[in-house]
Amino acid sequence: MRNALVKSLALSLILKGKIKTTDAKARELRPTVEKMITRGMSGTVAAQRALVAKVGSVGAKKIVSELSPKYKDRKGGYTRITKLPARLSDNALMAVIEFV
Numbered sequence: 001m002r003n004a005l006v007k008s009l010a011l012s013l014i015l016k017g018k019i020k021t022t023d024a025k026a027r028e029l030r031p032t033v034e035k036m037i038t039r040g041m042s043g044t045v046a047a048q049r050a051l052v053a054k055v056g057s058v059g060a061k062k063i064v065s066e067l068s069p070k071y072k073d074r075k076g077g078y079t080r081i082t083k084l085p086a087r088l089s090d091n092a093l094m095a096v097i098e099f100v
Contacts, residue, residue, distance in 0.1 A: 006032050007055065013079075014059045014067070018098035026081045026097040037078045040068035067099070074100075 009029045012019050014036075021029075036054060039047045040063040051060035071078050077100065084094040 002028075010036065011055045011059045013097060013099075014055060014062055018096060020084070020094065020096050022087075023081075023083060023093040023095040026095040029097060030079050030081065034076065034078050036063055037067055037071055038076070040064045041072060043068070 005025070006029060009019065009021065009025060010033050013029065013033055032054075036051060040051060040060075043064060048060055048064055051063055054060075055063070067078075080098055080100050082096045082098070084096060086092060087094050
């Protein structure tokens with residue numbers, strides 16, 4: 001179940017560039033997305049296939065064509081987590097995760 005959640009959140013972040021979620025989910029998502037961006041930098045067929053397995057063809061295409069070239073000179077830290085006030089209904093800590 002956790003893998004499906006992370007996959008769904010990663011695809012949303014890749015397509016939209018910024019999502020609002022709970023702080024725990026954002027912290028779980030960050031390393032996964034950063035590894036995907038790093039993998040996309042190589043641009044090899046094997047890397048693209050691995051990305052397709054993780055986020056589907058639409059997400060993999062966006063990583064390889066747009067996101068990875070944007071961060072080619074950066075050595076990591078492609079995402080930023082900004083904390084928000086707690087959600088009123090259940091008092092869960094909220095955060096926004098976005099690409100830098």
